[in-house]
Amino acid sequence: MADKLILDEQALRERLTPEQYHICREHGTERAFTGKYWDLKDAGTYRCACCGEALFDADTKFDSGTGWPSFWQPLDQSAVETSQDNSLLMARTEVHCRHCGSHLGHVFADGPAPGGLRYCINSAALDFEAKK
Template sequence: MTDKDEQWQQKLTPEQFNICRLKATEPPFTGKYADCKKDGIYHCICCGNPLFDSATKYDSGSGWPSFWDVLSEQSVAEHADVSHGMRRVEVTCKSCDAHLGHVFEDGPQPTGLRYCINSAALDLKERS
């Protein structure tokens, strides 16, 4: 284990570390933001980078928080993911490379995208 991994383990819960640093996935319908309707900005749990606006969150029925767009070009990076015998597009935090989830092309308009994100990778800062 690297020094950086040890630093992340000290900062994150075991679930957050497994998801964000080891690319695990939380079970569907279990995350704290799966059904959240609160207004605000979702940030990366690791570094605080702003990722998604609640205005783009919708109920996809997938069991994970889903968004049809990112907050800005500085929010996320996308990478090919061929793990588990599938071709998917992984979404990571552009600032710290934390694994967030995946993006699919079956979302609503105007983008047609569904950013399917693990709740454990997010921190909602509510608008006042």
Template sequence: MTASTTAPKIVKSDAEWREQLTPEQYRILREHGTERAFTGPYWDNFEKGLYRCAACDEPLFVSDTKFDAGCGWPSYFEPVKADAVTEHRDTAFGMVRTEIRCANCGGHLGHVFPDGPKPTGLRYCINGHSMVFEPIG
């Protein structure tokens, strides 16, 4: 996994993001926060649908790629399209992880780990507050 150098397409001021997002969405998406395991939305949602970025409405993940990782966060084995998210090296808290951001607005979504199921072997561990869910049929 390599870091992306692609700049977000949507750029807003801090004040604009604060006005648009809930305090919890702002903390996660703009300040790279996280929600506690088993407390955020969607970790236990297995309805058929589409998960979009809560900041810019960009499609991120589909329910067909969601699985129960037992970690307390919504987990997916791949994004809706390869360029929906960008990867960034995260060395916070004395660990080396791969952070995932929305490619459209740069909002922090979560992290990706190499311990997921087939076909990709990846686990995109995403904060529920960084997304909104759109049920399908």
């Protein structure tokens, strides 16, 4: 994985929607069942909306019933990194793009086999590239 990408925040504000900027750069969250990818079942790759880095393969997406796109593993373990999130008076594990640091969502230990993880990711933090 290459060094961290430093993004121009003003350019991001101009390129992203206000919701995308809020979620990716200010650690926001979209409402459940409102994102454009929560129910998408197409084959392809989910990329970071800020830097374009490949993050998740649609083959690892599953219906968690939560209203957010959920994956049981990243495309590559080096694609994402995690940190402790103690906001909202609870301890959660935040997931962000390792390449540019953008907030993606959270990971929980209630996912399916083989890893038992659920990467609960905001649609607004993703771009989808359909498999050709």
